Amino acid sequence: MNDIINPSGVSTLPLRALRLRPGMALQTKRIVEGASKKESQFLAAIEGKGVMVGPVGPDGAKTGLEEGEICIVRGFTGQHEFSFLTKVLQTFEKPFPYALLQYPKHADARLVRQSMRIKTSMPAVLSMRNGSGPDEAPAQDVTLIDISTAGAMIRSVSSLAAVGMAVTLSFAVDFEGAPVELVLSGTVCHNNATSGQDGYFTGLAFNALTQHDKLVLHYMTESRPG
Numbered sequence: 001m002n003d004i005i006n007p008s009g010v011s012t013l014p015l016r017a018l019r020l021r022p023g024m025a026l027q028t029k030r031i032v033e034g035a036s037k038k039e040s041q042f043l044a045a046i047e048g049k050g051v052m053v054g055p056v057g058p059d060g061a062k063t064g065l066e067e068g069e070i071c072i073v074r075g076f077t078g079q080h081e082f083s084f085l086t087k088v089l090q091t092f093e094k095p096f097p098y099a100l101l102q103y104p105k106h107a108d109a110r111l112v113r114q115s116m117r118i119k120t121s122m123p124a125v126l127s128m129r130n131g132s133g134p135d136e137a138p139a140q141d142v143t144l145i146d147i148s149t150a151g152a153m154i155r156s157v158s159s160l161a162a163v164g165m166a167v168t169l170s171f172a173v174d175f176e177g178a179p180v181e182l183v184l185s186g187t188v189c190h191n192n193a194t195s196g197q198d199g200y201f202t203g204l205a206f207n208a209l210t211q212h213d214k215l216v217l218h219y220m221t222e223s224r225p226g
Contacts, residue, residue: 009110010108010109010110011108011109011110011111012106012107012108012109013080013082013106013107013109014106014107015045015047015051015084015103015104015106015107016045016047017109018077018080018082018107018109019077020042020045020075020077021042022041022042022043022044023041023042024041024042024075024077025039025040025041025056025075025076026039026040026041026042026053026073026074026075027039027040027073027074027075028040028053028063028064028065028071028072028073028074028099029071029072029074030064030065030066030069030070030071031069031070031071031072031085032069038055038063038064038065039055039056040053040054040055040056040063040073041053041054041055041056042075043098045103046103047103048103049103050089050100050101050102050103051073051086051100051101051102051103051104052098052099052100052101053073053098053099053101054096054097054098054099055097055098061097062097063091063097063098063099065088065091065099066088066091067088067089067090067091068087068088069087069088070085070086070087070088071085071086071087071088071101072084072085072086073085073086073101079111080109080110080111081109081110082107082108082109082110083107083108084104084106084107084108085104086101086102086103086104087101087102088100088101088102089101089102118146118147118148118220118221119145119146120144120145120146120147121143121144121145122143122144122171122173123141123142123143123144123171124141124142124143124144124154124169124170124171125139125140125141125142125169125170125171126139126140126142126154126156126160126161126167126168126169126170126202127139127140127167127168127170128161128165128166128167128168129165129166129167129168129185139170140156140158140160142154142155142156142160142202143155143156144169144171145201147217147220147221148217148221149206149209149214149217149218149221150205150206151186151189151203151204151205151206152169152184152186152203152204152206153201153202153203153204154169154201154202154204155199155200155201155202156199156200156202157199157200158199158200159191159200159202160188160191160200160202161188161191161202162188162191163188163189163190163191164187164188165187165188166185166186166187167185167186167187167188167204168183168184168185168186169182169183169184169186169204170182170183170184173216173220175216175219176219180216182213182216182217184206184209184213185206185207185208185209186204186205186206186207187204187205187207188202188203188204189203189204189205190202190203191203
């Protein structure tokens with residue numbers, strides 16, 4: 001995919017500009033000697049009031065945070081890596097375990113992708129566009145594993161196409177309750193064997209997208225949890 005950019009540095013942004021979504025993965029760490037990172041998730045925020053985070057993973061019954069302590073929160077939105085310092089205002093066990101953090105004045109953020117990328121697992125079909133007529137390679141079933149408005153990553157059981165080859169990716173998506181078939185033109189950016197698995201990852205960069213294509217892709221990336 002071609003949406004990865006060279007980070008130019010860290011910017012200071014208001015938290016609302018990061019557009020955090022419920023369920024987004026975070027890491028929290030108390031600013032005390034010997035403290036370890038805890039896997040957490042973003043639950044909700046009220047601007048100027050507080051941020052709710054909850055535990056996940058094997059420590060899902062406890063937040064790992066203590067009232068009154070300072071902690072650092074880190075995460076990745078799909079576009080920005082970010083972090084902010086905050087104070088633990090309260091911790092709760094009911095109706096579920098979570099911590100209420102002080103709403104930060106700002107977050108330190110680094111833009112690492114030009115467009116939002118989401119993880120997914122959807123059936124798709126990849127076709128070659130090499131103009132070879134009857135000898136053209138047949139379309140192959142693949143799995144779409146992540147997507148953005150700029151490109152996609154697919155998984156397949158065999159190597160599909162060389163870097164630079166023109167392809168067409170087809171898949172169906174639910175668009176505001178109605179099925180829509182997308183047929184997107186793209187170029188292969190990389191093709192690598194999966195680590196420790198049978199199969200290949202192929203990265204695609206989209207090109208010549210219509211306004212309709214862009215609208216549906218934007219809807220996908222903005223409406224689905226990360």
